[in-house]
Amino acid sequence: EAGVTQFPSHSVIEKGQTVTLRCDPISGHDNLYWYRRVMGKEIKFLLHFVKESKQDESGMPNNRFLAERTGGTYSTLKVQPAELEDSGVYFCASSQPGRGSPLHFGNGTRLTVT
Amino acid sequence: GESVGLHLPTLSVQEGDNSIINCAYSNSASDYFIWYKQESGKGPQFIIDIRSNMDKRQGQRVTVLLNKTVKHLSLQIAATQPGDSAVYFCAEKGISSASKIIFGSGTRLSIRP
Numbered sequence: 001e002a003g004v005t006q007f008p009s010h011s012v013i014e015k016g017q018t019v020t021l022r023c024d025p026i027s028g029h030d031n032l033y034w035y036r037r038v039m040g041k042e043i044k045f046l047l048h049f050v051k052e053s054k055q056d057e058s059g060m061p062n063n064r065f066l067a068e069r070t071g072g073t074y075s076t077l078k079v080q081p082a083e084l085e086d087s088g089v090y091f092c093a094s095s096q097p098g099r100g101s102p103l104h105f106g107n108g109t110r111l112t113v114t
Numbered sequence: 115g116e117s118v119g120l121h122l123p124t125l126s127v128q129e130g131d132n133s134i135i136n137c138a139y140s141n142s143a144s145d146y147f148i149w150y151k152q153e154s155g156k157g158p159q160f161i162i163d164i165r166s167n168m169d170k171r172q173g174q175r176v177t178v179l180l181n182k183t184v185k186h187l188s189l190q191i192a193a194t195q196p197g198d199s200a201v202y203f204c205a206e207k208g209i210s211s212a213s214k215i216i217f218g219s220g221t222r223l224s225i226r227p
Contacts, residue, residue, distance in 0.1 A: 004157070033214070033215070035217070041219055042203075042217050042218055042219040042220065043158065043203060043217040043220075044217075045214045045215070045216065045217075048214055056214055058214075059214075091157050091158070093157075093158075100146055100163070100165065102148055102160045102163055103148075103158075103160070103215055104160070105150075105157030105158045105159070106157050107155065107156050107157045108156075108157050
């Protein structure tokens with residue numbers, strides 16, 4: 001089966017610009033998560049979708065971040081306007097329903113804000 | 115609050131030796147624990163998991179041990195190989211299916227030839 005795919009793999013933008021990251025989960029996975037790793041530190045949770053609904057968005061840092069998952073398939077994460085501290089690697093993961101289902105991660109999008 | 119931490123940020127092991135990576139967690143309600151391996155330029159890759167009703171689980175060359183009394187988790191890699199070089203993350207999840215997975219800061223494992 002195809003894994004979780006993320007696009008783009010890298011993005012370099014200037015402070016104040018807008019960037020949209022895309023994630024295509026594994027087909028049939030209702031759960032979709034966004035995480036990010038900033039400056040080589042721990043992987044921080046951003047939010048969790050169950051199908052098209054936001055189950056938990058407690059990790060979203062501020063209102064400059066907007067995540068959507070229209071139709072319950074792919075998801076986008078928009079950062080507008082981007083700030084320097086938004087630089088990092090953004091990971092998307094998906095899993096099947098059930099509390100014991102491991103997350104399958106994409107290779108991430110490396111975002112650099114200059 | 116919830117936190118998952120690691121005792122050591124880096125670990126250097128001789129090729130062929132066994133590696134032990136440790137992790138402490140603070141949430142007593144954690145029900146499910148996972149180890150992930152992250153290689154450069156890739157996303158975290160699932161290695162092995164364990165539920166809170168178990169204290170040991172074995173996979174291929176890997177063993178996870180869970181000590182709920184002291185809230186400690188470890189990953190043992192047997193006969194460490196160069197391909198094992200990566201950053202290893204422990205992660206925990208609560209009992210609810212809606213619970214998010216919380217990651218620790220990672221341990222970088224390097225292999226000496």
